[in-house]
Amino acid sequence: MLDPLEPWSRTSLRRHKDKNIPGSPERAISRSVIEDTDNNLWLMERLATKQVELRSAIARNLQSLHESGLEKLLLYQLTDEDDYVADVMGLPWQLSPFYESDELPRPEFIHDVERGESLAEFICSLRKHAKGKPLESVAEAFDLLEYAKKLVETISEREPKVFERLGPICDRLFPEMEKFPSLPITFCHGDFHPLNVMWKGKAVGAVIDWEFSDMRPEIYDVANMVGCVAFEDPDAFDSGLIPAFMEALKRDTDIADESFTMLPYFIPALRLAWLSEWLRKKDWEMLSMELDFMELLLERA
Incomplete structure (x- = not known):
């Protein structure tokens, strides 16, 4: 079976189904948190085909802002093929660091x-x-x-x-x-x-x-x-x-x-x-x- 992190030269250790994934779930078809063998946590998002161009442009913009000095960004990762969207079993996916946010006390x-x-x-x-x-x-x-x-x-x-x-x-x-x-x-x-x-x-x-x-x-x-x-x-x-x-x-x-x-x-x-x-x-x-x-x-x- 293909390791889902393979396009990014990483090896999966386990999925974390207990993690609360922030942000709107409507902005991806599916989302999951995966830990790699270096114990890094990643957010892996499956995109709709129509999102690929948009999400790739966002990734390039965030990288440009980061290189300019803007902090507090969760940058999308480049694949081995230098793309911000990977083809995994014929479907488009993006990978970014998973950030465990402290709870926002409302109100x-x-x-x-x-x-x-x-x-x-x-x-x-x-x-x-x-x-x-x-x-x-x-x-x-x-x-x-x-x-x-x-x-x-x-x-x-x-x-x-x-x-x-x-x-x-x-x-x-x-x-x-x-x-x-x-x-x-x-x-x-x-x-x-x-x-x-x-x-x-x-x-x-x-x-x-x-x-x-x-x-x-x-x-x-x-x-x-x-x-x-x-x-x-x-x-x-x-x-x-x-x-x-x-x-x-x-x-x-x-x-x-x-x-x-x-x-x-x-x-x-x-x-x-x-x-x-x-x-x-x-x-x-x-x-x-x-x-x-x-x-x-x-x-x-």
Whole structure:
């Protein structure tokens, strides 16, 4: 039988079925943790054929960022044939180090100043090491306002009760979203939030799930992080992680003033994707909570 680690010149010792694999399971067909004979733990992911080009580009980008000096990356491993995707029994696979993250205490983590400072430090480092790098575009072209308008049109036709609440939100939000394309852009993670971070105590140990990374408005990752933390408890805006995160960003990055000015609108704009997810899953309780949250965000804007 073929050793699954053979394409990477490693020898399998055992599989670990008891390990909690972080990140979204929907981003691979299957995932498993394998220990090699040197006692290294690896995350082996089987990809869909349509993912091969995307995942290869992500691997090259992460390697380029690593060579520039960005830390806290779990780099995909090159095969003996110098590819980032291996053919194992006719199927595409990727290999990366398995990181055993400390548990994120929810919702208590929102009070942790140290986490906010560490998250900001990563954003600062990503901006620094991505600047001027010829990174590949990996995500599909994405116009946030166009996406939002199509989503709202669909909701108005299929879920009129939801649209009764969403319509007034978008009436206020869409004129501000018209300004987003004029904001400075930078290379962003694209899905930066606490559950895509591997924690070492209260510090960032590694950042995972780069499928949505690309050139985006520079406030994108900031807005996504703040929105995800505050959704746990809106009081998080006033103390703990979020104020520490924002203070460190304003002190240590060159994010433009106009980007920070648009942050109160960028946060609810990105929450539309979460709204779509609750609709897809028909999770009406979460949908109602999302609408409540978006209304609150705009009250604060």
